[in-house]
Amino acid sequence: MSLSAKIPEGPLAEKWSKHKFDLKLVNPANKRKYDIIVVGTGLAGASAAASLAELGYNVKAFCFQDSPRRAHSIAAQGGINAAKNYQNDGDSVYRLFYDTIKGGDYRAREANVYRLAEVSVNIIDQCVAQGVPFAREYGGLLDNRSFGGAQVSRTFYARGQTGQQLLLGAYSALNRQIHHGKVKMYTRTEMLDVVVVDGKAQGIITRSLTTGEIDTHTGHAVLLCTGGYGNVFYLSTNAAGSNVTAAWRAHKRGAFFANPCYTQIHPTCIPVTGDHQSKLTLMSESLRNDGRVWAPKTHEIAEQLRKGAIKAAQVGEADRDYFLERKYPSFGNLVPRDVASRNAKEMVDDGRGVGGSGVAVFLDFADAIGRLGKDAVAAKYGNLFDMYYQITDEDPYTQPMRIYPAVHYTMGGLWVDYNLSTNVPGLYALGECNFSDHGANRLGASALMQGLSDGYFVIPFTLGDYLATIGPKPVDVNHPAFAQTKKDVTDYIAKLLALRGTKTVNEYHRELGHIMWEYCGMARTAEGLTKAKGLIQALRADFWKNAIVLGENEEVNASLEKAGRVADFLELGELMVDDALMRNESCGGHFRLESQTPEGEALRDDEHFAFVAAWEYTGDNQPEILNKEALEFEYVHLTQRNYK
Amino acid sequence: MNLTLKVWRQKNAQTAGKFVTYQAEGISPDMSFLEMLDVVNESLILKNDEPIHFDHDCREGICGMCSLYINGHPHGPKRAITTCQLHMRTFHDGQTITIEPWRAAPFPVIKDLAVDRSAFDRIQQAGGYVSVNTGGVPDANEILIPKVIADEAFNSATCIGCGACVAACKNASAMLFVSAKVSQFALLPQGQPERYSRAQSMVAQMDAEGFGNCTNTGACEAECPKEISLTNISRMNNDYLSAKLFREEHAHENNG
Numbered sequence A: 001m002s003l004s005a006k007i008p009e010g011p012l013a014e015k016w017s018k019h020k021f022d023l024k025l026v027n028p029a030n031k032r033k034y035d036i037i038v039v040g041t042g043l044a045g046a047s048a049a050a051s052l053a054e055l056g057y058n059v060k061a062f063c064f065q066d067s068p069r070r071a072h073s074i075a076a077q078g079g080i081n082a083a084k085n086y087q088n089d090g091d092s093v094y095r096l097f098y099d100t101i102k103g104g105d106y107r108a109r110e111a112n113v114y115r116l117a118e119v120s121v122n123i124i125d126q127c128v129a130q131g132v133p134f135a136r137e138y139g140g141l142l143d144n145r146s147f148g149g150a151q152v153s154r155t156f157y158a159r160g161q162t163g164q165q166l167l168l169g170a171y172s173a174l175n176r177q178i179h180h181g182k183v184k185m186y187t188r189t190e191m192l193d194v195v196v197v198d199g200k201a202q203g204i205i206t207r208s209l210t211t212g213e214i215d216t217h218t219g220h221a222v223l224l225c226t227g228g229y230g231n232v233f234y235l236s237t238n239a240a241g242s243n244v245t246a247a248w249r250a251h252k253r254g255a256f257f258a259n260p261c262y263t264q265i266h267p268t269c270i271p272v273t274g275d276h277q278s279k280l281t282l283m284s285e286s287l288r289n290d291g292r293v294w295a296p297k298t299h300e301i302a303e304q305l306r307k308g309a310i311k312a313a314q315v316g317e318a319d320r321d322y323f324l325e326r327k328y329p330s331f332g333n334l335v336p337r338d339v340a341s342r343n344a345k346e347m348v349d350d351g352r353g354v355g356g357s358g359v360a361v362f363l364d365f366a367d368a369i370g371r372l373g374k375d376a377v378a379a380k381y382g383n384l385f386d387m388y389y390q391i392t393d394e395d396p397y398t399q400p401m402r403i404y405p406a407v408h409y410t411m412g413g414l415w416v417d418y419n420l421s422t423n424v425p426g427l428y429a430l431g432e433c434n435f436s437d438h439g440a441n442r443l444g445a446s447a448l449m450q451g452l453s454d455g456y457f458v459i460p461f462t463l464g465d466y467l468a469t470i471g472p473k474p475v476d477v478n479h480p481a482f483a484q485t486k487k488d489v490t491d492y493i494a495k496l497l498a499l500r501g502t503k504t505v506n507e508y509h510r511e512l513g514h515i516m517w518e519y520c521g522m523a524r525t526a527e528g529l530t531k532a533k534g535l536i537q538a539l540r541a542d543f544w545k546n547a548i549v550l551g552e553n554e555e556v557n558a559s560l561e562k563a564g565r566v567a568d569f570l571e572l573g574e575l576m577v578d579d580a581l582m583r584n585e586s587c588g589g590h591f592r593l594e595s596q597t598p599e600g601e602a603l604r605d606d607e608h609f610a611f612v613a614a615w616e617y618t619g620d621n622q623p624e625i626l627n628k629e630a631l632e633f634e635y636v637h638l639t640q641r642n643y644k
Numbered sequence B: 001m002n003l004t005l006k007v008w009r010q011k012n013a014q015t016a017g018k019f020v021t022y023q024a025e026g027i028s029p030d031m032s033f034l035e036m037l038d039v040v041n042e043s044l045i046l047k048n049d050e051p052i053h054f055d056h057d058c059r060e061g062i063c064g065m066c067s068l069y070i071n072g073h074p075h076g077p078k079r080a081i082t083t084c085q086l087h088m089r090t091f092h093d094g095q096t097i098t099i100e101p102w103r104a105a106p107f108p109v110i111k112d113l114a115v116d117r118s119a120f121d122r123i124q125q126a127g128g129y130v131s132v133n134t135g136g137v138p139d140a141n142e143i144l145i146p147k148v149i150a151d152e153a154f155n156s157a158t159c160i161g162c163g164a165c166v167a168a169c170k171n172a173s174a175m176l177f178v179s180a181k182v183s184q185f186a187l188l189p190q191g192q193p194e195r196y197s198r199a200q201s202m203v204a205q206m207d208a209e210g211f212g213n214c215t216n217t218g219a220c221e222a223e224c225p226k227e228i229s230l231t232n233i234s235r236m237n238n239d240y241l242s243a244k245l246f247r248e249e250h251a252h253e254n255n256g
Helices: A012-022 A043-055 A093-103 A110-130 A162-179 A245-252 A285-289 A299-307 A323-327 A337-349 A366-372 A374-392 A447-470 A480-497 A505-520 A526-546 A558-582 B033-046 B118-125 B147-157 B164-168 B175-187 B189-208 B219-223 B231-246 B248-253
Strands: A035-039 A058-062 A183-186 A189-197 A200-208 A214-218 A221-224 A263-269 A292-296 A361-364 A401-410 A427-429 A611-616 A625-630 B003-009 B018-024 B096-100 B109-111
Touching (some): A012 A110, A035 A200, A043 A162, A043 A183, A058 A189, A093 A110, A110 A447, A110 B189, A162 A183, A162 A447, A162 B147, A189 A214, A200 A221, A221 A447, A245 A427, A245 A558, A263 A285, A263 A337, A285 A374, A292 A299, A292 A337, A337 A361, A366 A374, A505 A526, A505 B033, A526 A558, B018 B033, B118 B175, B118 B189, B164 B175, B164 B219, B175 B189, B175 B219
Parallel strands (some): A035 A221, A058 A183, A221 A427, B003 B096
Antiparallel strands (some): A200 A214, A263 A401, A611 A625, B003 B018
16 A cells, blocks of 8 residues: 655745645635544643643543543652753754754654644644743743753743643643533543544444443544553553554554654663562653663672672772763763663673672762852752652762663654554544654653654644544444444453453563563564564464453453453564564664674665554554655655764 | 561452552562562562552652552651652562551542542642643743742742642641642742632532641651641641731622
């Protein structure tokens, strides 16, 4: 199938403006004749639902949590980028665009990224107008800080909980529309399938997580704002409930899944302590503004640190290797995430890791505390230091943090065109759920920007064009596709509930996570990926024989919820491995050991792999079909990324 | 370490609940409290026993989904953290731990330790926002906000809506929660146009949900995982009273 990204004609800087003018409009009196389904209420979902309701559409919004405010955007710590150039340090829309394309290792669409940079400035205005309490200077103006992959300070922040404050802003806008009756909110409700009628998405099937009721909802369009799939790795910084189910079920109904192997491993997370661990906790990238990453220079010192014979503070300057500062003098500790992660792994692989397990490096604030004082450091990062202390029982004010990379974000996701439409008309994907803006590596503070850009400023325009095209005729709920899809869902649940084997669903999830981390994590090889494929297939077959799923459908049943999500991860995992195997190059977070520069950096193969891999589902346990969307670069010259 | 758990089990809101005793064995001090429950649940599932149901999501202390009344304290014995950040090193080998849901009439039990906190959403839907549409807003730096005001508004805005304040209060009052939400907007210039109608609408909804009154015990502040201050309640009372005495008419003209 040929894929058209529908990128507008014209110069880069004018594409979005021109496109907005070319898009069809729905007249205000007709808007109330359309029903829009929004699944997920994080930054993308809440902002889209609120903005569309403000325009006059009838919105039905869904989240599996008990309140829309709990969506995992809430946990974002560091900040949100915007090309405001308030700091007069040389920032511009073009620079944010350029940094993002380069940071993504030239695997994102130029037009999408430029639009993202362009609307970034509107996002900050919108959030401030809603009452989001961003950090401010004494003069009353907004403050900024720096993030990885940039040499300007363009990151707006609210202490270490920017995500919560932005989400509360979007949630308040959503609440206002719920109050006005323009949004009907369904909490503790999980989407289990999308209904495709004559090739168009016209509804969804949901399960109430309190009563088990399976419901049908109709809509003229369905927006999936359901986040990423990092939990395929079992351990990640995602929330326990974060899952791929909505996106995956949509994929099985025809939506292409793009670049599934592009996962972001965040360099600064609290290391794993044992098998009981249920999640990993991020220490914000903002810490790399003041924290210095190091490992001991010699194996001997590392060994002594691991045994606890000496403390980090006792290691003299001459015996420390500030490896990021050494290898990348111009970006130093603020290199992009993929680069920082790989270097930490190199240290550990080289036997210079620290901590009891030896799988960690230091993030040291001694210099910053000496330079700025403890109070100033606490004012900037206090809540992160407290969180670190709670989890590790170590005081980061007196000894360096131990950190190690962990799965954090997925750049891959449902394939969408410039209008955020999947290849299934009427089915849209926003935020982390889509693949579009971050290429093979996302820069810090860009996820919040993309979620809000998609929800506040892109979908309100592009959706109207589609709705005007199909017209306001009510969706026919009696079409057989609704009953059939509902039956498919009910049958699938019955199949899960019939599993009364010997192994818990969590054990399968953990095993899948081990396979993914080992073979499809920070370093990947053809041999390892081939092996992983077999292991996943065997694990999936075993799951459908030996898993234990307790209880009934008609009740609160966490076992059933988890089983459905893990079953989907067991399918997605194989596709990620296929994608990683097919992409015989390194780019951004996708690092194939076979493809590296003499210095050990990711080596792209632009001649063969400058494309988006959009996978097409063909049936259970069948190989998926690879569709390619060529990436064309008119403005940015493709080079080897250099942060030295 | 080995622990004895006395856990509240309740099938649903219609059924009476009771305490059931479980042994938690081989618990590592590095586990979080929820990870300890995960371990217990895994062993229950292997015995074909129904696992203990509890709410949780981010497991990093910010989503506000986890709850649990542990040994008589919302979010357990340590100050200023949520249950998901509570680690087992806080307890000692052989200890008995009692785990209950939030107990408040406006928070009915859904199952076991999970309760329905949608009343909090409805209070915010009643007026917890600034009425601006997407687009057409001024440049962010055109609104100057003194740092001290911005910081204070931020302190109020750190509330995660977990409901610990209600669980801690003998009156099941939601005043700390509602006042934090009211204060954030009352402090900021963006919140001024609707300041008084907002306080009235949100308080009216709070009362309609059946939350009790504040009698200044301060248990809410002491137990709040985000250390939201009682000052917020004073601010809300001030705005509410001021609205009732002097601004009722304006409030009546407001359509939300």
